[in-house]
Amino acid sequence: MRIDDVGFDSIFKAPTTLIPAIVQDFTTHEVLMLAYMNREALTQTIKTGRATYWSRSRNELWIKGATSGHFQDVQSISLDCDSDTILLQVIQTGVACHTGEHTCFHKPIDLKE
């Protein structure tokens, strides 16, 4: 599959067309975070081998780890059946979450309400 196969126009329309990217630890298979990519972010990720997203809060390209040092070295990228979500397997330097937790998914929801 190539970048042209990715459905960047399928979900978000503004300020740029984004798709969700699930980020999984290559070794442990722990799910670390979900971020968003536009075509440029995916192109940069493939070119550099380091995960690059689109920051919805700052409206700019976001090289994960550029300020924290917590880079993600990409080992594989897969597209889903509908071509509107991607899965990255990464080697995570440091932690994925800005709170200092290893994964962003550290808040359990009670299964009985």
Next chain:
Amino acid sequence: MRIDDVGFDSIFKAPTTLIPAIVQDFTTHEVLMLAYMNREALTQTIKTGRATYWSRSRNELWIKGATSGHFQDVQSISLDCDSDTILLQVIQTGVACHTGEHTCFHKPIDLKE
């Protein structure tokens, strides 16, 4: 965490407020699919123990497996740091993908363009 902690107003506005739900195999930790939930879908998921999503194509609640028999029994639900994405760990009956593949993420993207 409880349903009131989930940021259903954060991403999608129409036809209902949706958040992405990453679905992971409880045993193998394989990432199976990404779907979307509104508050009702999450409430039903918690109440029934079976993964229920919002179908963006049919604009209705979607009990995964209702037609295929490929139910997902939910073992855990976690909310991410920003409260706008959830992670489900499930026991998958049959396969997750409508194509017959075990996971929806079966299309590798070349790491060199």
